[in-house]
Amino acid sequence: MKRVPIFLALVVMASVLTPTSNTLASTATVSIGVQSTPNAGESLVTFFGQVKPAVKAKIEISSFDGIAWKATPFTTTSSSSGAWRITAVATAIKAEGQYRATALIKKKKVLSKPANFKVDNSKTFPDHNTLFLTPETSKLTGGRIKGSDVSRWQHPNDQPIDFKKMFDAGMRFVIIKGSDAQEKADIETMRWLVGDRNAAQAAGLYTGMYHFAYMPNTTDRDYVIRDAKAQAQKVIWRLASLGGYNERDLPVALDLENSCIQRSSSGGCAKFLARSLVTLWAETWLETVEEKTGRKPILYSYAQFLESAMTRSEKLRQYPLWLAHYGINPADPISQPGQRPVIGCFVHSWSTANCSSQWQIWQYSSCGIGKKYGVPSSRLDLNVFRGSADNFLALTKGRWQPEPADMMPINEPTRVNLISVTATDTNKPVEINVEVFRNIGTPVVTGTVVFRPLDTKVKVKKQSAVRSASGRWELKVEGLPAGVTAGTLNYVDISKTHSDNQLPLSINLMQGPELPVPTPTPKPTPTKRPVDSCAKQIKH
Template structure:
């Protein structure tokens, strides 16, 4: 029998064969993975077109059907595709030609653009469009009407106004002709109150004063004093806000509704019970504003003061975005004639008050500014009684007795032109986020 040599090669060969088979499997799997990634990448490139392949276009948001000559309005829109970051021209039609009023640049990221223009006084009708590259928007046609005539006799050469409630009454008629002669262009009168007893006290004054003020040529606005219930139940909050909005809307209708001499209704929110959460205060306020707008087809005005807005309202993005749709009437002691005073800014110890209306320099985007509560009632035709002593000899409206005194009247200034104030009356001036910086 022949002896066999020891099989030293066979195990090595078997290991090599097994290793080769394993490498082949790995290689095969790796090839499949690479192929899958490559196919996925190709498909994704096919599915998402390049920026250049996206359709190039320019858009512009709708403009109100009518503007006031001289009114400032902020237009906005968006560019897409290769037009992002490009110039956008705002053009109006003059005869058969298009004239560029303003040129702005859209943002490279997102393509948004905005531009503030002034409605020209030279035409009763306006055709306007936006142009970017060779693309243009649809032409929008707008009527242009003449503004009401207001004098700018307020401090800082602004348009002056007052706000009135039962606290300005001693039982005698107010002289609105004298008030108008002193330069008052508008008067906000307390029209309604969420507390029934206070609401009843407001009715006789607003019913008498509103027509008298309009007859003297003074614009009239009404305000509702909010009474937010002490509850953590959002259903109760919503129901109460809707009821108070319905109350204000009914009062507006009883006073004749909106006409060419009436400013938007105001919501006055201040002095809320500290146990009510910020969430409930915010919910109540927005519910009232929404309900009032739905009932009257006009965007209301919001009134409060800096510390309350900063401390009692949510400061999240949705709240800020919504609040910026409303004109702000801000109570802040100060001198409108002092150019160093910025409405909304605080003192050196607290320069910034957080709010939707705050800008990067801590000043506010505001529409009305209640700058003092110490106006001269004698000057503006409001009878008064001294807080102490006797009546001076050189006045005509002082009456014997005791009351809050001569200097007890809220004075306000308007942040805009006569055209802007007329536009606010007509409902064509609505705030937008594009106005903020």
Template sequence: MKRFSTAAAVVMATALLPGSAQAATGTARTSAVIGVDVSNWTGEIDWPIVAENGVAFAFVYASEGLDYVNPRFESQYGGAAEAGLIRGAYHFAQPHESGGAAQADYFVANGGGWTPDGKTLPGVLDVEDNPYKNRNGLDNCYGLDKREMITWVGDFTRRYRQRTGRDAIIYTTTSWWRTCTGDSPAFGRNPLWLARWGDEPGELPAGWKRYTFWQSADKGQGTPGGRNSFNGTVSQLKRLAKPPSGIKAAGRVVRNTYAVTVANTGTEPIRALKVSGRTFGGQKIAKVGRGCRFSGTAVRCTIAELAPKSKVRLVFTVKPAKAGTPARTRGLKLTVGTVNLTLTAGKR
């Protein structure tokens, strides 16, 4: 019989939302955003009552390894959404049974996929002590050494991002992470759901300065499943469920002109988008378009708003090279939000 993980903990990494000022080892905030985690063992749930009791989000056990799916997943996952809760799915890892990428595919195929509906959290990779030691004869790290475990988690999280466009949340305990990955700092971009029962979250695994979610008990007070809190406000929780902004930048060079197209491929508007850059190869900027300013080789622009599925074109003109100037590779390096773009004009 497969195990469900009620004590899973999610810790937030670099994806921590703005405004979550909770200290890594501090006590839980008094006005916490409350959530639950449930599994097949939780049974039928009266989700409207759960919502009335102030619960804002729920994590639902979806799959395990490559051969088990929670038979109650659809009713629990759908019921939470119908009651107005923000919900997410989690996968209980079995690293000794198959590769991380294969288990990510299985998770996505069995409820762990992400949809941009504003009420679905990124999926969770639940990695913790091996509960089947008496059955499989392996240690708490499933027989993998630290390097193998880091590789396994990396394979899972990379494939999940490829399949969904989102960084999987990692649910773990600090002690397991230290023992089985050597306290690897490699996954700081993944939100952390920390599992630690008690009044304080305690120390975090390496790579994370903040947790995103904290499971503080295996049973909630008057709620089903485990007791959890989100390290932020309800508005920030909703933002975690929204699609990330999709910024793309491309350009071309025609003689002394650099034309750059910036596109928003996401479903949310992007506001106050910063563009900054610098020419190289001895060029100086001579002219820029509206919303931009320049000085010598440097340029800065602000795109006030870029609607979903829309584009904007920026044009930068440089001074022609003087006669007799030594031939050097010329170009323009730009940073558009979080995207880097380099345009090369050849030698002149």
């Protein structure tokens, strides 16, 4: 192996992200972190950081020899969001030094603060078995590889996760929420995905990404397929924005645990998608993602849902199952996740002859002690992997590197189709059903809709857009005056994936009868006893 002045040899590439904003080079900063990344065999070093405000830039790593800063062979390009990562092999295990990153932005050089580093020999393991499983972890998990899953809820008050501490506490993989079918939740998800993935991989953890799904409000099989493909497209674009799969990525996962398609006024579920259509939706989503990325996605759910909300499917059985089942201990050799607690079997696509489930990952608790694993939240999901270190590494095989056509578009043309408008009097909300299409005829993947009066003096008291399927919304507007209110029905996508669009829309309302103002009757507030949701769960 060729030696270089800093005794490192480059082996891996940088991440790629979705653009968030542009800024002048004069206001930009670049950060750098350097740390030993746990590995079997050779010592690994990871350089990582971010350009802020977000801008795409060439990154060069320099080392300090005690007299002057000298260039190294290590360069990469940050994503449009500014994040960058380089992983290297340390050819001298006692190597130590000082490094900095230079970002080249519009021909201007922006320097990071220096970062000191020394190879940590304790992060190098003789083989994958000792890397993945420590004696202490083995006692807690019954000899299985341990992992977790995180989302924005593990970042209370915007606090970061200490993934190095997570690794030191025995975790070896973390599955990060990567996308959501609901626009507001998806935007929040993007705040953490990129940084968490970079930091977790630098700390030695293998990372996955999951999509939280919502079912479409329809009975049309073709529409179910269309919606599943649209949600799959969001995940493919999100994965492409990260640069595709790298050597530390697990396959993406589908979080499917709710088939409600219509809520009642009290917030409960008034309507569920038919079992056969939920199954069709899942099959379509999984097949679409697999066809594009070359890896079989993972399906996350729980046995009761798999039985009651879906039909048995040989197609589904071909995909790895990530099963949630709390209250039984993975260290107990007779524990069988997916079995009924008393008598009988859950019957679903992954059921086995002995009434257990054919699972690949088992989420056995939602009550892990956050601080123990470097997580700011009080609780953390705990998981184990079923199989050997070689079985685990097999999930990381096959790299998908996106082509330019696979990247999320920017301001892609759209078409708005008004389905229906229900407007009666001022006492009732106006109900507007609308769908928005991409220029290729499929539903838009991001964005929402809003009504805007032309007269700025007309104030809308309240409006809410409820997603009924990908690219389709039911918009309720309240508080408009009697008579005709001229305005526009607007499709808005703050991610700028699809172009904003609008239709002229006039709403005509009759004056509703004056309703009596109810006099509230005071009621005593019952004292609620605190409920410990972790009382019957594993806590460690």
